[in-house]
Amino acid sequence: MVLEVKQPRPMWEILFSTHHTDIGLLYMITSITALMLGGALALALRAELFLPGLQIIQDPTSFNRFFTVHGTTMLFLWAIPFAAGVGNYLIPIMVRYKDMAWPKLNAVAFWMIPVGAALVWLGFSDTGWTAYPPYSIIRAPGPAAEMWIFGLKILGISSILGSINFIVTILKCRHPDLSIMKMSLFAWSILSISFMTIVAVPTFAASLIMLYTDRLGISGFFNPAMGGDPIAYQHLFWFTFHPEVYIFLLPAVGMLYEIIPKFSRKPLFSYQSGVAAFTLLALIGFASWAHHMFATGMSFTEKTVFMVGTLAAVPASAMHVFNWIATMWGGRIKFGAPMLFGVGGIMLFFASGAGGVVNTALPLDFITHDSYWVVGHFHLILMGTVSLTFTGFIYYLFPLITGRMYNERAAQIHFVLAFVGVIFVFMTQHLLGLHGMPRRIADFDATIPGWLIMNQIATIGAWVAGLSFVIMLVNLIKSAGSGKEADMKDPFKIGEEYYDYTRREPHH
């Protein structure tokens, strides 16, 4: 667990360090903890839906509180901090600089996350992670909703500070011999998401303040009783959070660019197309936010524009997928755990991408809107692609962080269980949506054909996936303390070079 850079240091020295590896480590421990806690909530939610009626969670409000905190945790305390943690470890190595550009700012950005997390978790708001008005301003009980608003505010500031640091490190602190077009594609992915964060997040930060003053009754931006417009909130919200979808996804894409060429023992098929696709996705991410709101009564012209804007992301995503497949093609592939997770992530990326095309098609969107199809779709990308790839990268970085190897057999069992579990939960949820099950319900009508059995399949799948992540946690903890020592030149025995702290030739 702990990267010991000099003879055993007291724990507090690691906690309050400003070095990028220490902060990266803290980011990762925080995000893996959040993954486990958010996952526990998800398992409780699925257990509740195993049978009709209320058994585990006693009232619908508590069910709402559970899924609100589950969503908030997984997005803002797992996906974003994990990407930032990996970035902290790798970006200074990749640009060959001694540290991040502003180490203290880096530490500040990290330490905002536990504060935001505490606000979200101690409040347990029931607004849903989207906090749509009017419910969130005239009904959602406080102080939980206020704590959620301020928690997200702090998390937003943290990700903006982190992004500024990454941009400056990559653009200004890069080694003079390293041109930007020679830089690793993972660094390109972090650069793209950092720019997207800086453009996207302030909109949501502003709407959070508007939400708060609306709750106080001072203003009525989104309060229909005071002449406000709840739909305006949805525009502001999705202007931030559709790009945010790519902010979750692109680090996973960058990680796949690290894993796939190395485990295929082949050079990357096309570096330029990877850079082009990152740039395109970073721009197109901003052209599609209103496809989340087709059912709010927009004009046909608006809907068509956003449909085309959404479909424009398909070629860029396909460029990435093509790039990976062409890299693997004809390579001597070694299916170590990171490669298994990577390939599984690519397969599910294809499936969830196809579901996304269905969602964005105007007539089909009205069938799937607010149904379990949507839940299945975004979980398939966030769990199936993003989280599985991130998990693969935990295994890939494990020797770099701890100097030890994890148990490969346990990691492969983890992959099989997680992959099967994910397919059982989220593919079934797509079907449930087509059978008309609305999202965000604590109880369901078992007399509707198919609902009961599909909910039970989904619950069993979720528990299988949950079990697989317990196996991972035990594996990581055990191996970090007493695993086999890794060969730091080539820990996976694939004949490719690994990251090396000592080969940075600092120029400052």
Next chain:
Amino acid sequence: MTTHDENPIIRTSSKRMTKGILIVVITLAIGAAIIVPFWQTMIHQPPAASTLKHEEPPAIATGTQTSIGVTDGATSQQSKSNANVTAGSEAPTAAPAAPAAPAAAGPPGTPLTILEGSSVQGNPSYDPATLTVKKGDKITVTNKDTLPHTVTSGTGPTDPNSAKQFDTSILEAGATADIETTNMNPGEYPFHCAVHPYMMGKLAVQ
């Protein structure tokens, strides 16, 4: 002092690993000790916006129907029917100082109960299922279920005459509403729940 760049990685031990995990677990335990006893306290305050009083827009009387006074400040809106709605004690946003509607203050009329569990299809919904009153009688609807319901005239939401005769609009759990039959002609009026269309009942006015 050695730097991170000069020193090789020194591998951690099981003992230190345990120490690190303890730090995480203790932090989480402190959080749990705060959230578990205060689970309900964290959601007991209605937002300030819900307790503000707004000027009520003049009610629009349609046809023979009279207006209703809505006492729930959060959902002040124009109404379309001749029913008086009082917010139930369990509704979290009930305005504390909101004035009671005049008609609701009177003695309760003929009771019509929305039974607990009526949101599940197949369960008995309204008690009595066929309510017989004399013209001019007042009917007091009580929602004893844990979910919102309505008593809306018409055979279902697709009935073109739905809610033309009477409509309590949304009744929160525990809330009551009055339906006046003064303007109704003798006859049979089917009613349903606009939220759960399979909940049906019948009103006979003599």
